[in-house]
Amino acid sequence: MRIVELTLPVSDTHAVSAYFRDVLQLHVEDHKIKTGWSTLILRAAGKHPVGGVHLAFNVPDNRFADAMAWLRARTPLQHDRDGKDHFALESSWQSQSVYFTGPDGLILELIGRRRLPASSRTGVFHGNELTCLSEVGLPTADVPATRQAIGTRFGLQPLSTPSAEFAPMGDDEGLLILSDTRRRWFPEQKDLPNAQGIEVVIETRAGTSECHDAAQGWRVRAR
Template identity: 25%
Template sequence: MKVDELILYSQSVEKQKLFYRDVLEMEIIRDSKESVSFKAGRSIISFEYRKDAKPIHYALNIPSYQDTEALEWLQKRVEVIPYQDQPIVDFRNWNAKALYFYDADRNIVEFIARKNLDIRSASPFAADKLLCVSEIGIATSNIKDVYDRLNSLRELPVFDGNFDRFCAAGDEEGLFILVDVKKKKWFPADDDVYLTDFRVKGDFNFEFKNGEIKEL
C-alpha cells in the first residue's frame, strides 16, 4: 500500500514548520499561512491549521539497516521515547526495528527499519533517507467496522493483530494501525488515543472525520 500524501491537522502550523524544517531538516515543498508540506521520500506530509487538532501516530520507513545510524542522528535533535529503557524497539515478529519521538504537536512519529524490504543505503543517515509514510494510526470504537469500510474501498489484507484492540492492515510499505480507543494507548509512551481526523491520498483516498471514513 502506497501513501502519496498524509494530511494532518495542527494547532500551530508555524511550530510544526520550525520542527520539521529546522530540527528534522526536511525539505518544504509547499508553504502558506494555514498549511505546510514536507517531502518524506516518495510521500508528502502536510499540516493544516485546526484549532481543535488532536495528536496522532504515524511512521516513516527508513533504510532497512540504518536504525542505529538513525538513532545517533535523532539523538542530536530530539528526545527519543524509550521502551523498557531501550531507545530502539525490536519488533522481532515484524523483523523490524523502530525509534519513536514527538513532533511539535505531540504526534508520535516513528522511524522504522524493515529488514524484509532489504533497502540498503551506503551514505550516512539524514532526512533525505526517509523513504515513505508507512503507518497511519486510526483510533476507533469499532475496529472491524473501520476495517470493513477500508476493505470496501480496496482490498486490504490483515498484516497483524485482530479486531479486538489492535489490527495492522496493509503491507510493509503502508499500514493502517487500527486501535480501539477504549482498550489501547499509543505505543510506546502509553499516550491517550483520540479519534483524530486526517486525510490520505495514494492507493487509498479518503478523509477520516469524527470516526467515519469518507472517500475522496
C-alpha cells in the same frame, strides 16, 4: 499500499513546518513536507483537537542504527515502562522502531523493515534518507468493522494478526493503523489516539474508493 498524501491539522503551521525542516531535515515548501513518494500537508487545526496523532516514517533497515544515533542527537526518544527506547519485532513485522514526540504531541516513529530494499548510503545519516510516510494511526470505536470496511474497499489485509483493539492494514510500504479509541499509544502508553481532521490519500491495487469515520473525524481515499 502507499500513503501518497496526508493532511494534518496543526496548531501552528509555521512552527510545525520548522520542526520537520530543522529537526528532521525534510524538504518543506508552503507547509508541505516531502519525503519519498509521500507528502505531508499541514493546515490550521481550527476546531479540530491536536495531540494523540501517530505517524511513522520508513528508514532503510541497514541504516537504522545510524538513523537512531542521528535522531537521538536531535530530540529525546520515547521509552517504555522498562526504560527501553529500541523495539524489534519478529514474526510478520520483521522490523525495528524508535519513537519520539513531535510538535502538538505527535507520536512519531522511525521504522526499519527488513523486507524492504537496503540503502547504498553510508556515513552520517540525513533526514532525506527517510523513504516515505509509512503509518498513520486511525482510531475507531469498532476495530473489526472498520477493518472489514477497509479490506473490502481498498483490498488491504492485516500485516499481523488483528485483535478487537488493533489492526495494521496494508504492507511494509504503508499501513493504516486501526486502534480502539481507548487504547493508548505505545510505548509511553499515555496518549489516546486522535485523527480528527486527518485526510489520507493512498495508492492500492484495488482502484479508487473511500472510507471515513464521522465520529472520529478521519477520511481515507484511494486514487
